[in-house]
Amino acid sequence: MKNPFAEKILFLRVKNKDHQAFGEFYDLYIDKIYRFIYFKVNSVEDAQDLAAEVFLKLWQYIYEDKKIDNLNAFVYIVARNVVIDFYRQKARREENEESVSEDHINLIDQQSDLLKEKIKDAELSEVFLELKNLKDEYREALILYYLDELSIKEIAKILDKTPGACRVLIHRALNSLREAIDKKNQATYV
Amino acid sequence: MSNKQIINQLKRIKSIETIGKPQNDWAAKNREILLSQINPQGRVVDNDIIGYYWQFIYFNFKQKILRPTLMAVLAVSVYFVYSATNMAAKASLPGEPLYPIKVLSENLALATTISDEAKVKLKMDFVSRRGDELVQLVQKSGNNEDKKKNIAKTVKKISQDISEVKVKLEEISSKNLNNNVIDTAKKIDEKTLKVENDIVNAHAVLDADVKKEIAPDVKEAIVKTEEAGTKALSVIIDKSSNADKIVSDQEITQRVEERIKNAEASVQVITEEVKKLSSSTLSDNNLDNKVITINNNQETSSATTTLKEVIKEVVETKPVLAQDTISQAKDSLVNKDFNTALQKIQETKTIVAEVIEKAQIIEQASQNVNSSSSASLTASSTTSGTSTTASTTPITQAK
Numbered sequence A: 001m002k003n004p005f006a007e008k009i010l011f012l013r014v015k016n017k018d019h020q021a022f023g024e025f026y027d028l029y030i031d032k033i034y035r036f037i038y039f040k041v042n043s044v045e046d047a048q049d050l051a052a053e054v055f056l057k058l059w060q061y062i063y064e065d066k067k068i069d070n071l072n073a074f075v076y077i078v079a080r081n082v083v084i085d086f087y088r089q090k091a092r093r094e095e096n097e098e099s100v101s102e103d104h105i106n107l108i109d110q111q112s113d114l115l116k117e118k119i120k121d122a123e124l125s126e127v128f129l130e131l132k133n134l135k136d137e138y139r140e141a142l143i144l145y146y147l148d149e150l151s152i153k154e155i156a157k158i159l160d161k162t163p164g165a166c167r168v169l170i171h172r173a174l175n176s177l178r179e180a181i182d183k184k185n186q187a188t189y190v
Numbered sequence B: 001m002s003n004k005q006i007i008n009q010l011k012r013i014k015s016i017e018t019i020g021k022p023q024n025d026w027a028a029k030n031r032e033i034l035l036s037q038i039n040p041q042g043r044v045v046d047n048d049i050i051g052y053y054w055q056f057i058y059f060n061f062k063q064k065i066l067r068p069t070l071m072a073v074l075a076v077s078v079y080f081v082y083s084a085t086n087m088a089a090k091a092s093l094p095g096e097p098l099y100p101i102k103v104l105s106e107n108l109a110l111a112t113t114i115s116d117e118a119k120v121k122l123k124m125d126f127v128s129r130r131g132d133e134l135v136q137l138v139q140k141s142g143n144n145e146d147k148k149k150n151i152a153k154t155v156k157k158i159s160q161d162i163s164e165v166k167v168k169l170e171e172i173s174s175k176n177l178n179n180n181v182i183d184t185a186k187k188i189d190e191k192t193l194k195v196e197n198d199i200v201n202a203h204a205v206l207d208a209d210v211k212k213e214i215a216p217d218v219k220e221a222i223v224k225t226e227e228a229g230t231k232a233l234s235v236i237i238d239k240s241s242n243a244d245k246i247v248s249d250q251e252i253t254q255r256v257e258e259r260i261k262n263a264e265a266s267v268q269v270i271t272e273e274v275k276k277l278s279s280s281t282l283s284d285n286n287l288d289n290k291v292i293t294i295n296n297n298q299e300t301s302s303a304t305t306t307l308k309e310v311i312k313e314v315v316e317t318k319p320v321l322a323q324d325t326i327s328q329a330k331d332s333l334v335n336k337d338f339n340t341a342l343q344k345i346q347e348t349k350t351i352v353a354e355v356i357e358k359a360q361i362i363e364q365a366s367q368n369v370n371s372s373s374s375a376s377l378t379a380s381s382t383t384s385g386t387s388t389t390a391s392t393t394p395i396t397q398a399k
Helices: A004-015 A019-041 A046-061 A071-096 A102-118 A123-134 A136-147 A152-159 A164-189 B002-011 B024-038 B051-092 B098-112 B118-138 B144-175 B179-204 B208-241 B249-281 B285-289 B305-332 B338-371
Strands: B290-296 B301-306 B377-383 B386-394
Touching: A004 A019, A004 A071, A004 B051, A019 A046, A019 A071, A019 A136, A019 B024, A046 B024, A071 A152, A123 A136, A123 A164, A123 B002, A136 A152, A136 A164, A136 B002, A152 A164, A164 B002, B002 B144, B024 B386, B051 B098, B098 B118, B118 B144, B118 B179, B144 B208, B179 B249, B179 B305, B179 B338, B208 B249, B208 B338, B249 B305, B249 B338, B305 B338
Parallel strands: none
Antiparallel strands: B290 B301, B290 B386, B377 B386
């Protein structure tokens, strides 16, 4: 939705517990939230489950009349927290299992093949792979700024940093990504 | 790959299914599940679009107009209250309710000034303010007791602050003699002249009882102000004797001339003052047979003489001596002997200060003699370690 006025009206309707408006809000944000989570968990299935959980949790917040200043930033904060919970539970599970099962390794391999098929452009593939390998903090900043096109102020709210610190973070993240790509290219030529 | 190319590629990720966006089927199915979970009964909320528009307008009005306006009004009000208080405080005099704010803001200004030269300049400005306050206090009508107390306090404050200025000037001029130090010395030279004038003029118009009480403090303030001024001028003279000659002889001559004029004015004021004293006391034949003992505690010595002789010294000898010393200062200036000229000016000021102090002791003593021939009186004063005591007794008793 490129019309900020319409977006504001939609937010008001959502805050007013309008189910239909929440459906519209879902349409507007599902891609962004799914992508945001996918790059954190690296699994399509997990990303789908967690994205669904984010919208359900968000509705609960709205339903309980909890104070939400900026819905746009708040949905990302919920997504972040959901991912953190996911990793906590995962760590607990892995403690109980002695080794990673063969099935799990096979699943990861299958996913990699699937992605290779989807990204045929070499440059795009390069950027995607290095983005995945980037420090979590850097990757998050790049996705929020370049892919989701959020403002610095909104990113600052999501990451709980000052706008100045966010600007620096994005700049460093982009440089770090470029260096990683250059390094890989040099290694390939050698 | 350049940053721009990377950014373009990053944006392209958005369009890749399962990576940049979820599969459409899943997204649609999940939407249905979500809506059925949050609205199992399929209720429809009344869509009061106009209400939302009003909410939006009100929200924006509150956020973008009302809140900033209130903040601006608050900021302007705070600024006005602050400015008004500050202005009122600036015009306040010792003993008034806003005076502590004035002192506080001065202390704050001093504490936030970093350079030593700037600090000394600022302190000198504040001493000059005390001079203004003294003149205004003298002209102010009101409770005599409070007025006396505040005048005494202000004169003491001048002595104290000017001493600090002098010490600081000595410190900074001993470290280096750059242009900033010279500027500071010039300011001190100018301001001390003004402060001395303020003290002498304020003292001249004081009521007799106030004069009597603050005479030693006035003496101390004049001497210390003159010392600071002389020190400032010697710093300037030192600079002029250096090879770079930043301060010209002409400028120094001008400054010393100003100081001589100021000393002359002070002598004029005390001459007028002692004339009044002489007309009332010298004609009094009762004083012929009275002795006065002047003790100088610092030197642990005392001099006994008749009250009339002391009066003559203060009324006739001292003013003439002051005039002579000024003439010597002028001669030294003609010969470009600035340091001797300064020394003579300082001597003149010391004489002026002594006359101011002794005149009050004499007046007090003569009043006492007139009121009771058998009474003995002790008038004492303390000035920076020097205590002068005058006591009178009928000559017959003394002998």
